[in-house]
Amino acid sequence: MAVVGVSADEEKPGNRFLRAIRAFGFEGELYPVNPDENEILGLKTYPSVRDIPAPVDLVYISSPARSVPQVIEDCVAKGVRAVEIFTAGFSEASEEGRRLEQEIVRLAKGKLRIIGPNCFGVYCPRGALTLLPGANYPSESGNIAIIAQSGGLVDQLIPAATGHGLRFSKIVSYGNACDLNEVDFLEYLASDPETRVIAAYLEGVKDGKRFFQVAKSLLDKKPLIIWKGGLTESGKVAVNSHTGSLGGEQAVWEAFHKQTGAVMVDGAEEFLDTTALFYHFPRVRGRRVGVVGGGGAVGVATSDICERVGLKIPTAPPRIQEQLRALLPPNGTSFKNPVDMGSPLPPPSVFQKVLEILLSGDIIDTLIIDRIFFYGGLQPMGVPAADAEKRMEVLLDIERRTGKPMLAVLQEPAPDTENIDMEVSRRKVRRRFLQAGIFVLPSLDRAVRTLSNICLYYEKASLNHRESNHEP
Amino acid sequence: MAVVGVSADEEKPGNRFLRAIRAFGFEGELYPVNPDENEILGLKTYPSVRDIPAPVDLVYISSPARSVPQVIEDCVAKGVRAVEIFTAGFSEASEEGRRLEQEIVRLAKGKLRIIGPNCFGVYCPRGALTLLPGANYPSESGNIAIIAQSGGLVDQLIPAATGHGLRFSKIVSYGNACDLNEVDFLEYLASDPETRVIAAYLEGVKDGKRFFQVAKSLLDKKPLIIWKGGLTESGKVAVNSHTGSLGGEQAVWEAFHKQTGAVMVDGAEEFLDTTALFYHFPRVRGRRVGVVGGGGAVGVATSDICERVGLKIPTAPPRIQEQLRALLPPNGTSFKNPVDMGSPLPPPSVFQKVLEILLSGDIIDTLIIDRIFFYGGLQPMGVPAADAEKRMEVLLDIERRTGKPMLAVLQEPAPDTENIDMEVSRRKVRRRFLQAGIFVLPSLDRAVRTLSNICLYYEKASLNHRESNHEP
Numbered sequence: 043m044a045v046v047g048v049s050a051d052e053e054k055p056g057n058r059f060l061r062a063i064r065a066f067g068f069e070g071e072l073y074p075v076n077p078d079e080n081e082i083l084g085l086k087t088y089p090s091v092r093d094i095p096a097p098v099d100l101v102y103i104s105s106p107a108r109s110v111p112q113v114i115e116d117c118v119a120k121g122v123r124a125v126e127i128f129t130a131g132f133s134e135a136s137e138e139g140r141r142l143e144q145e146i147v148r149l150a151k152g153k154l155r156i157i158g159p160n161c162f163g164v165y166c167p168r169g170a171l172t173l174l175p176g177a178n179y180p181s182e183s184g185n186i187a188i189i190a191q192s193g194g195l196v197d198q199l200i201p202a203a204t205g206h207g208l209r210f211s212k213i214v215s216y217g218n219a220c221d222l223n224e225v226d227f228l229e230y231l232a233s234d235p236e237t238r239v240i241a242a243y244l245e246g247v248k249d250g251k252r253f254f255q256v257a258k259s260l261l262d263k264k265p266l267i268i269w270k271g272g273l274t275e276s277g278k279v280a281v282n283s284h285t286g287s288l289g290g291e292q293a294v295w296e297a298f299h300k301q302t303g304a305v306m307v308d309g310a311e312e313f314l315d316t317t318a319l320f321y322h323f324p325r326v327r328g329r330r331v332g333v334v335g336g337g338g339a340v341g342v343a344t345s346d347i348c349e350r351v352g353l354k355i356p357t358a359p360p361r362i363q364e365q366l367r368a369l370l371p372p373n374g375t376s377f378k379n380p381v382d383m384g385s386p387l388p389p390p391s392v393f394q395k396v397l398e399i400l401l402s403g404d405i406i407d408t409l410i411i412d413r414i415f416f417y418g419g420l421q422p423m424g425v426p427a428a429d430a431e432k433r434m435e436v437l438l439d440i441e442r443r444t445g446k447p448m449l450a451v452l453q454e455p456a457p458d459t460e461n462i463d464m465e466v467s468r469r470k471v472r473r474r475f476l477q478a479g480i481f482v483l484p485s486l487d488r489a490v491r492t493l494s495n496i497c498l499y500y501e502k503a504s505l506n507h508r509e510s511n512h513e514p
Numbered sequence: 515m516a517v518v519g520v521s522a523d524e525e526k527p528g529n530r531f532l533r534a535i536r537a538f539g540f541e542g543e544l545y546p547v548n549p550d551e552n553e554i555l556g557l558k559t560y561p562s563v564r565d566i567p568a569p570v571d572l573v574y575i576s577s578p579a580r581s582v583p584q585v586i587e588d589c590v591a592k593g594v595r596a597v598e599i600f601t602a603g604f605s606e607a608s609e610e611g612r613r614l615e616q617e618i619v620r621l622a623k624g625k626l627r628i629i630g631p632n633c634f635g636v637y638c639p640r641g642a643l644t645l646l647p648g649a650n651y652p653s654e655s656g657n658i659a660i661i662a663q664s665g666g667l668v669d670q671l672i673p674a675a676t677g678h679g680l681r682f683s684k685i686v687s688y689g690n691a692c693d694l695n696e697v698d699f700l701e702y703l704a705s706d707p708e709t710r711v712i713a714a715y716l717e718g719v720k721d722g723k724r725f726f727q728v729a730k731s732l733l734d735k736k737p738l739i740i741w742k743g744g745l746t747e748s749g750k751v752a753v754n755s756h757t758g759s760l761g762g763e764q765a766v767w768e769a770f771h772k773q774t775g776a777v778m779v780d781g782a783e784e785f786l787d788t789t790a791l792f793y794h795f796p797r798v799r800g801r802r803v804g805v806v807g808g809g810g811a812v813g814v815a816t817s818d819i820c821e822r823v824g825l826k827i828p829t830a831p832p833r834i835q836e837q838l839r840a841l842l843p844p845n846g847t848s849f850k851n852p853v854d855m856g857s858p859l860p861p862p863s864v865f866q867k868v869l870e871i872l873l874s875g876d877i878i879d880t881l882i883i884d885r886i887f888f889y890g891g892l893q894p895m896g897v898p899a900a901d902a903e904k905r906m907e908v909l910l911d912i913e914r915r916t917g918k919p920m921l922a923v924l925q926e927p928a929p930d931t932e933n934i935d936m937e938v939s940r941r942k943v944r945r946r947f948l949q950a951g952i953f954v955l956p957s958l959d960r961a962v963r964t965l966s967n968i969c970l971y972y973e974k975a976s977l978n979h980r981e982s983n984h985e986p
Contacts, residue, residue: 130845194810271811276827277818283848309959338666346749355748373602376755487781
């Protein structure tokens with residue numbers, strides 16, 4: 043791999059990229075290119091790509107925009123097949139930039155493929171490839187792929203994703219998409235055996251028809267989550283100055299969603315939450331939600347919010363209500379579903395029986411646990427502290443035995459600087475749950491919105507499956 | 515203060531309450547009442563309220579429901595003026611409970627006032643009063659009041675609120691509201707000099723007309739935030755079994771909002787975020803938002819989300835754009851507003867000038883800062899780590915000099931258990947910002963939604979003010 047435009051200045055992007063990819067553990071040869079230096083970071087440096095005395099598979103370009111056409115010519119001459127262009131200042135910036143971009147497309151056509159310009163490139167842990175700021179990104183692979191027109195967004199998502207326990211197959215930041223674009227990446231990932239879930243942040247789409255076809259073919263095979271930026275008037279202006287893309291119409295994307303089943307989300311939080319839930323959850327069979335909570339307004343809040351997003355909270359049949367009534371205190375509790383145990387600190391044995399009873403009838407498809415304390419520091423006086431861990435073990439055990447998809451709300455307990463121990467405990471519990479496939483979010487709002495997204499997807503997928511098999 | 519129904523069993527509510535209020539630092543005399551014990555927790559115990567050999571101001575009742583009418587009679591005989599009834603099992607539970615509740619109302623009428631039943635009671639740090647689980651609630655007062663039909667909700671909100679730097683004047687959990695209800699509390703808080711912002715979680719409203727009048731009189735005096743539970747069909751069922759209340763109609767509450775200016779929110783997160791922003795922010799003059807961010811899709815995301823909730827992002831005039839253009843790199847940046855500095859790690863001096871330039875024209879009412887790093891641990895190689903703190907000082911200084919309302923998005927950086935140091939840093943920066951009146955939220959979505967809530971409120975308040983002064 044060659045890196046064109048590496049300065050000896052440690053603050054410049056080429057230098058930073060070279061150090062990042064070495065720190066990340068790239069195992070191939072690295073060739074810095076800079077006509078004014080002989081050696082950078084201890085590596086022999088070449089005046090141009092043509093001068094490198096070995097085959098080059100990939101070239102990372104961070105030299106100034108006006109120099110890029112010459113670099114592309116050098117790459118073609120050298121037989122390079124692919125380049126990533128970090129450099130900005132092309133169609134997103136000015137008319138002159140637009141002409142430069144057309145020029146490099148012309149030079150590359152039929153000879154090499156371009157990712158970018160104005161992008162961060164590819165993060166692919168299996169190939170030990172990383173982006174400019176990504177020296178510390180996880181080195182293990184997972185089965186989520188992200189395509190994102192914004193590289194900065196990727197750098198925002200990856201650290202946050204590690205908290206959800208996520209790992210990735212490939213992430214592509216592709217900027218202006220002058221050659222390879224979102225459809226190419228989507229098509230590649232559709233058939234990539236390493237990828238099971240695909241999430242895309244798009245500003246513009248170059249070939250709507252093909253994009254639609256590939257997206258449609260993914261339904262019931264790999265969930266596709268799309269955050270489309272620039273659907274409002276102000277957003278369109280911002281998109282244009284960010285990657286030179288055209289925004290798009292809300293109505294078009296709603297129709298796209300209806301016909302492809304792709305999950306449309308708004309904003310970084312919902313984008314990541316939804317992707318993470320697909321990663322951790324098995325296929326969800328329907329919209330029927332069971333809720334077990336511990337007091338507060340948990341029953342009311344869950345009911346209101348589930349109904350607003352189209353989830354169902356079926357009333358438990360009399361047999362289940364009677365069994366719960368025999369087990370729980372008569373007051374401050376509710377047995378109908380939502381099941382309100384009256385306190386976030388129920389005795390572990392009671393918690394276990396409540397879960398077993400609620401899951402004994404086939405009345406729900408997923409289970410939400412809200413406002414039950416699974417870690418210490420929140421026990422009031424008189425409640426055994428060890429019970430918290432026992433409640434966690436109870437939930438893990440029930441999940442193992444029933445395989446029921448479960449989502450636990452673990453609120454930031456007291457997010458003050460002094461109480462950092464509780465935050466540590468919360469993260470430990472979260473990790474245990476995530477490892478077991480129990481999804482965790484910090485608020486009920488986010489949990490329900492995310493669950494609704496994946497329920498609607500699987501419903502659409504099943505319908506599609508039945509239609510294509512001519513089943514009733 | 516007497517506590518009726520205190521068992522020697524440390525897990526029972528009466529005992530827990532007694533210990534909580536002592537631990538919280540209540541300074542008056544405490545009289546446990548229990549006919550079967552002589553001493554509980556080292557305090558002399560009385561067979562009934564009548565037997566206490568001193569005046570009693572307030573009685574906390576946690577004895578079984580069927581015993582409560584007798585306790586009320588004893589209180590009346592003793593000349594007690596107010597009781598809090600923790601005990602549940604009244605109108606929310608059964609027909610028999612409903613009759614019991616009517617009985618205690620009849621016994622108390624004209625003689626003493628009741629909070630509850632089925633409630634946690636009052637938290638009032640100035641009076642050293644706290645709720646059952648609230649031994650560790652903050653002992654300092656603030657100027658926010660909460661009225662909440664659900665006590666468990668209060669116990670969920672208070673710890674979370676400390677992370678927002680909030681402190682409270684009074685919090686009332688009032689359950690079934692058989693005597694004193696939401697209107698009484700609202701009326702009291704309207705004229706309470708200690709209270710500046712009022713937030714209410716309501717399940718039902720007993721006297722709609724009076725509630726409307728009091729709410730309307732608050733406009734432009736004290737912001738009123740309302741989370742109304744039970745507006746959906748499932749929610750209605752849940753409120754009925756929670757506090758025996760009637761849910762309500764969405765349309766009625768929309769009209770209520772239009773006519774009173776009360777801010778309507780959904781869910782615990784928006785409830786607390788909005789209350790906190792009113793607490794920290796000065797009066798906001800309008801909907802015009804300036805955004806300064808550091809790369810990623812910050813410009814696009816902010817533009818889309820602001821437009822969706824009705825906020826305006828005015829394009830900076832040419833003079834400002836030119837000054838920014840002279841200062842920032844030409845590529846990967848944007849000068850129009852949102853101002854994208856291209857990187858979350860701008861040099862502090864550049865960050866300062868950008869803020870000064872953007873604020874130099876009177877084009878915005880509030881400023882959102884997103885994706886700028888204010889603490890260490892996120893610097894890639896080649897960027898001075900001390901710059902993070904300098905950027906924080908720059909923002910604090912600009913806020914001091916301009917008084918412009920500011921909202922900073924501080925994302926959870928890498929919420930994995932191993933990276934807890936970064937979380938500690940984040941909370942320290944948050945605290946510095948909150949102390950200076952710069953509001954902080956962990957995501958852009960929440961920041962914009964919250965800002966929109968308070969902008970609409972102040973707009974309504976100004977309109978009302980002009981109307982009542984016959985100004986044009």
